[in-house]
Amino acid sequence: MDDNDRVFKALADSTRRLLLDRLFERDGRTLTELCGELEMTRFGVMSHLRVLEEAGLVVARRSGREKHHFLNPMPIRLIHDRWIDKYTEPRAAALAQLKSRLEESA
Amino acid sequence: MTTTTPAQTQTTQIYQLFIRATPEQIWEAIVDPAFTVRYFHGARIEVQNGRRQAWGPDGEVWGDEAVLESDPPRRLVHGWSSRYDPELAAECDSRVTWEIEEREPGLCMLTLIHDQLEGAPKTAASVGGPGWMFVLSGLKTLLETGETMATG
Numbered sequence: 001m002d003d004n005d006r007v008f009k010a011l012a013d014s015t016r017r018l019l020l021d022r023l024f025e026r027d028g029r030t031l032t033e034l035c036g037e038l039e040m041t042r043f044g045v046m047s048h049l050r051v052l053e054e055a056g057l058v059v060a061r062r063s064g065r066e067k068h069h070f071l072n073p074m075p076i077r078l079i080h081d082r083w084i085d086k087y088t089e090p091r092a093a094a095l096a097q098l099k100s101r102l103e104e105s106a
Numbered sequence: 107m108t109t110t111t112p113a114q115t116q117t118t119q120i121y122q123l124f125i126r127a128t129p130e131q132i133w134e135a136i137v138d139p140a141f142t143v144r145y146f147h148g149a150r151i152e153v154q155n156g157r158r159q160a161w162g163p164d165g166e167v168w169g170d171e172a173v174l175e176s177d178p179p180r181r182l183v184h185g186w187s188s189r190y191d192p193e194l195a196a197e198c199d200s201r202v203t204w205e206i207e208e209r210e211p212g213l214c215m216l217t218l219i220h221d222q223l224e225g226a227p228k229t230a231a232s233v234g235g236p237g238w239m240f241v242l243s244g245l246k247t248l249l250e251t252g253e254t255m256a257t258g
Binding site: 003026027028056059061070072073074075077078081 | 116118119120121122123124217239242243246247
């Protein structure tokens with residue numbers, strides 16, 4: 001399995017995407033903090049975090065006794081850069097913006 | 107599909123990526139102005155005599171900070187003040203750490219940590235958007251292909 005396979009596999013699960021959403025809202029959360037927000041066993045959250053770490057989407061750093069989890073956006077950015085160049089970027093961004101604006105006002 | 111809300115200001119940001127290059131090549135790309143000018147928004151960055159200084163294309167000062175730790179080719183820690191933008195420059199200084207770890211010969215994991223951003227929310231938002239990702243993606247492309255990235 002190459003690095004991109006790991007990223008796509010990690011993203012192909014709604015719980016793991018939810019964990020990334022939580023870290024996007026507030027980075028550096030501990031396992032206990034993440035467990036508090038999901039109806040799932042501590043073991044379940046741990047195994048999902050491990051898949052995210054192996055894909056490089058989450059980076060864990062120790063500070064004292066605590067392990068903090070950070071969202072690493074680089075793998076997704078590198079996938080983005082592979083298919084979206086500087087000429088496509090503004091158009092894609094404009095369409096994405098239009099979509100969120102229309103959905104907000106709906 | 108759920109829409110995501112903008113991230114709150116993060117006081118620690120971490121970026122990590124693999125680069126097919128030796129630690130020495132990555133180190134050189136970080137501290138040599140001839141390299142930085144090709145991927146760091148056109149900035150010429152010099153790291154020497156305990157300072158990290160950055161100049162824009164017209165010679166304007168974009169950064170001038172203390173080097174806090176230097177352990178070539180593994181670890182570089184320096185201050186960060188966003189001198190390229192007056193509004194951001196007025197904020198408190200923050201800190202940038204580069205860590206280079208060789209995983210196998212010619213393949214390194216580069217980790218960039220931008221922290222101590224408590225007093226610099228606008229800087230955090232600025233570097234946290236495409237900011238660092240654009241720079242690091244460009245660094246990877248330059249080292250792996252010798253080309254300047256076509257985005258930006």
